[in-house]
Amino acid sequence: MPQIQIVLVLLIFAAIVAVEMRDLLASIVALGVVGLGLSITFLFLNATDLAVVQIVVEILSFIILVRAIRPRREAGLVVERKAISATITLTIIVLFLFFISKALFDLPAFGNPAMRVSERYLQNGLKETGAANIVMAVLLDYRIFDSLGQIIILFAAVMGILSIIRKVGRKK
Amino acid sequence: MIQKDQKGMTLIVKAVTSYIVGIILLFGIYMTVHGHLFSGGGVAGGIIIAMAFINYLLAFGRELSLFRMYEICAKMLSVGALLFIGIGLFGLKKGYLFFNFLNTSESLNANFVKLFGAGTIPLLNIAITFSISASIFMIFLALIISTKK
Numbered sequence: 001m002p003q004i005q006i007v008l009v010l011l012i013f014a015a016i017v018a019v020e021m022r023d024l025l026a027s028i029v030a031l032g033v034v035g036l037g038l039s040i041t042f043l044f045l046n047a048t049d050l051a052v053v054q055i056v057v058e059i060l061s062f063i064i065l066v067r068a069i070r071p072r073r074e075a076g077l078v079v080e081r082k083a084i085s086a087t088i089t090l091t092i093i094v095l096f097l098f099f100i101s102k103a104l105f106d107l108p109a110f111g112n113p114a115m116r117v118s119e120r121y122l123q124n125g126l127k128e129t130g131a132a133n134i135v136m137a138v139l140l141d142y143r144i145f146d147s148l149g150q151i152i153i154l155f156a157a158v159m160g161i162l163s164i165i166r167k168v169g170r171k172k
Numbered sequence: 173m174i175q176k177d178q179k180g181m182t183l184i185v186k187a188v189t190s191y192i193v194g195i196i197l198l199f200g201i202y203m204t205v206h207g208h209l210f211s212g213g214g215v216a217g218g219i220i221i222a223m224a225f226i227n228y229l230l231a232f233g234r235e236l237s238l239f240r241m242y243e244i245c246a247k248m249l250s251v252g253a254l255l256f257i258g259i260g261l262f263g264l265k266k267g268y269l270f271f272n273f274l275n276t277s278e279s280l281n282a283n284f285v286k287l288f289g290a291g292t293i294p295l296l297n298i299a300i301t302f303s304i305s306a307s308i309f310m311i312f313l314a315l316i317i318s319t320k321k
Contacts, residue, residue: 048211052203056219060308063226067315131208131293139213140293144260147296151253151303158249158307165314 011037024069032062049135180233189231196224207297214297218304225309245306252302
């Protein structure tokens with residue numbers, strides 16, 4: 001579809017802008033554009049759950065990043081780019097793209113139903129679980145151990161963050 | 173009424189926030205409870221509820237009494253996780269772990285029980301929403317309180 005390619009070109013442009021800007025607030029805004037463009041791409045591909053979660057998490061990380069650059073708004077450290085490392089990086093990227101394009105032509109076409117397990121979920125999802133949203137039915141009935149792992153990771157991440165940032169409890 | 177020129181943001185932001193925060197909270201709860209019918213689910217609903225609280229905190233300044241929110245959020249996080257595991261273990265005696273033991277979509281009339289007919293899925297959505305909203309708000313509180321003015 002041509003709409004997806006236009007949005008993806010805009011995404012790449014915004015990502016390059018986010019890396020190269022000196023002003024930190026402008027680069028954070030460019031990161032917000034990247035997240036928004038990704039959400040629009042998900043909407044073009046009819047994935048509404050992904051689009052909702054993507055835009056909400058993007059707004060949340062935008063708030064936290066803007067809060068984090070409060071003391072200083074200029075990027076302090078600018079590293080000169082050397083010629084040898086840039087050439088090696090470009091060569092590796094070109095080789096990678098070449099082999100990936102050879103491998104991608106062997107996959108079935110986009111949207112071609114080569115699914116065997118998902119067809120069972122799509123046909124019997126409403127009868128077996130009673131949920132009209134098949135994504136939720138898969139997440140919370142067929143593959144629920146992944147959601148259990150998600151809650152465990154959430155707990156561990158929160159405990160890690162709180163133990164580092166705590167203000168009380170430090171010996172003077 | 174809203175005090176003029178207290179700490180936090182300007183008067184316009186405070187006035188709009190005081191009307192909008194309840195609607196954001198209601199929308200987050202709606203997205204959680206109807207997660208098995210429309211798109212969204214527990215993850216998006218939990219983050220939207222946390223963002224309602226963050227909006228309130230950012231608009232009215234950080235001198236609100238926040239030191240009790242830590243314990244409340246910690247309790248909500250634990251309740252969410254325990255509810256998730258508890259519902260899973262409760263289905264253990266009927267079959268395997270996390271068995272969907274409240275599925276009534278075959279027996280009753282489907283139009284009547286559309287909100288409640290999916291069994292354990294809305295309850296698990298509510299448990300996930302508790303844990304995600306409490307943890308995101310706790311992280312934000314830790315980042316706000318620990319910075320100097």
